[in-house]
């Protein structure tokens with residue numbers, strides 16, 4: 001990938017931003033059922049981190065995972081088709097928003113269970129390195145995940161066994177409606193430091209800063225093998241989940257939201273490019289997403305007779321529900 | 324013919340698969356020194372990279388195995404206590420089992436979960452004596468409960484080679500068995516075995532209870548001709564094998580070390596009666612509903628399915644009809 005290239009960074013945050021906005025429209029129109037957890041406002045983290053990765057590196061995402069999947073290189077058209085539950089989707093319509101995966105691009109999957117990805121990506125990186133492959137992994141996680149015991153166990157394993165996984169905590173201040181201050185005793189970074197894992201903190205609204213901090217961490221990890229931790233401070237611009245567009249939850253004041261939205265990663269990355277270049281990228285992103293949405297909506301839904309396809313990799317077929 | 328113990332059979336299966344396939348590795352607590360004896364000698368032969376002692380972090384090392392399997396490794400995870408499966412039920416059922424479907428077939432998760440010493444371990448009381456195989460069958464995770472040393476070897480080998488997650492329960496009550504086995508071979512998953520043929524009643528027995536069923540069948544030999552069917556794999560179940568047996572005998576008893584409600588015995592009976600007109604209502608012998616095994620040995624035995632109840636059930640189905 002093109003490193004700290006400001007064009008790549010801007011294009012990526014812009015792509016994720018517009019992808020999410022288009023996806024929200026499709027939630028409203030009923031083309032995406034079940035809703036999504038929008039990544040709006042946090043785009044700089046996926047873009048900055050993935051800019052420092054190589055194609056062979058692997059990432060595990062979260063329930064708020066569209067940005068990670070796109071920044072690691074998945075095709076936006078296949079991703080949109082997945083959200084719409086179509087056969088042409090990344091997961092052939094079997095995963096949806098919270099399970100989007102693209103193994104070919106190194107995306108081991110978004111994961112709907114908070115804190116679950118860390119141990120999985122640690123095992124994947126360890127197993128491939130045992131074969132002599134030179135790679136690192138990234139586990140994206142929210143501030144809510146740092147209170148999950150399973151994740152803290154994964155920190156311990158990764159540190160003990162020197163597995164190069166970067167644990168990226170996207171601290172957007174809330175786990176759904178629960179403020180970090182009410183949920184985290186001690187501090188987020190101190191959890192990693194307790195296992196001897198080096199922790200850094202970065203402004204998650206600035207994609208270039210995220211890239212620089214990530215690149216420095218990955219260089220150390222590739223050299224000496226162990227994990228690191230990165231806390232990216234950020235702000236979620238929109239709802240926890242699109243259900244919040246219909247049901248108002250009272251946990252952030254309008255002032256707090258306005259303040260948070262004033263530091264916009266798309267604007268920050270865009271300000272580093274000449275206006276004409278920015279406009280060209282914007283036009284290109286619009287065209288990509290226009291095609292992505294059109295392709296997704298034109299694609300077929302899966303055949304109900306195949307509902308349990310892929311359940312068993314061994315080829316076992318399950319009994320049906322009878323009748 | 325050489326005699327092989329059940330425990331040694333598991334050990335040999337692990338050694339053979341470690342030797343055959345570089346992608347196989349073991350994870351578990353105290354497996355370097357082989358506290359359960361099933362990993363004896365493996366550290367020396369295969370080294371600490373492939374015989375990995377873990378900290379007491381069951382949830383993380385179970386999902387670590389999932390991650391390794393997602394990229395092509397074949398981990399075998401040993402659990403010291405059957406109840407630890409409750410702790411990692413989420414990691415096995417919600418992640419390992421679901422990944423292939425949820426990703427639209429992008430991956431496989433070939434992990435083997437091995438529980439040496441499942442079910443009652445006399446004197447170990449409530450939290451060490453569970454036999455939760457029906458839970459995994461319910462979840463649709465391949466589940467095997469070998470009854471004999473030859474099957475312990477053969478099913479563990481097949482579990483490791485299977486592209487799906489497989490839970491292997493090695494009942495504590497079977498671990499000390501020995502049998503004459505010259506050259507153990509892989510045993511296909513999903514295939515039952517008739518241990519003893521009979522004409523009057525089919526007894527389906529799970530795991531160590533196969534030996535109780537055989538003993539009872541011997542005792543009753545003059546009066547009732549009992550066929551003993553060992554499913555070996557509980558999920559996927561060998562329905563064709565069982566239905567063939569029951570179609571001949573027309574009578575069915577199931578003896579199963581699960582708690583009664585939603586235990587595998589209920590599933591066996593339901594499936595058979597959906598497809599076969601039996602000559603008498605079937606019976607099952609199980610642990611009681613909600614069983615917690617009490618400590619005192621007489622109490623522990625009192626809640627396990629035993630020979631007396633099995634004799635009673637056989638007499639009952641033989642009389643009816």
Ligand SMILES: Cc1ncc(C[n+]2csc(CCOP(=O)(O)OP(=O)(O)O)c2C)c(N)n1
Pocket residue numbers: 063064112113114115141142143144145172174175176240
């Ligand atoms: C283990 C688990 N507990 C609860 C939930 C329900 N849930 C989904 S997202 C969420 C909040 C997660 O917060 P955080 O980790 O900060 O991520 P964010 O939503 O802020 O991106 C909760 C409680 C879940 N999916 N998994």
Ligand SMILES: [Mg+2]
Pocket residue numbers: 142143144170171172173174175176
């Ligand atoms: Mg959060």
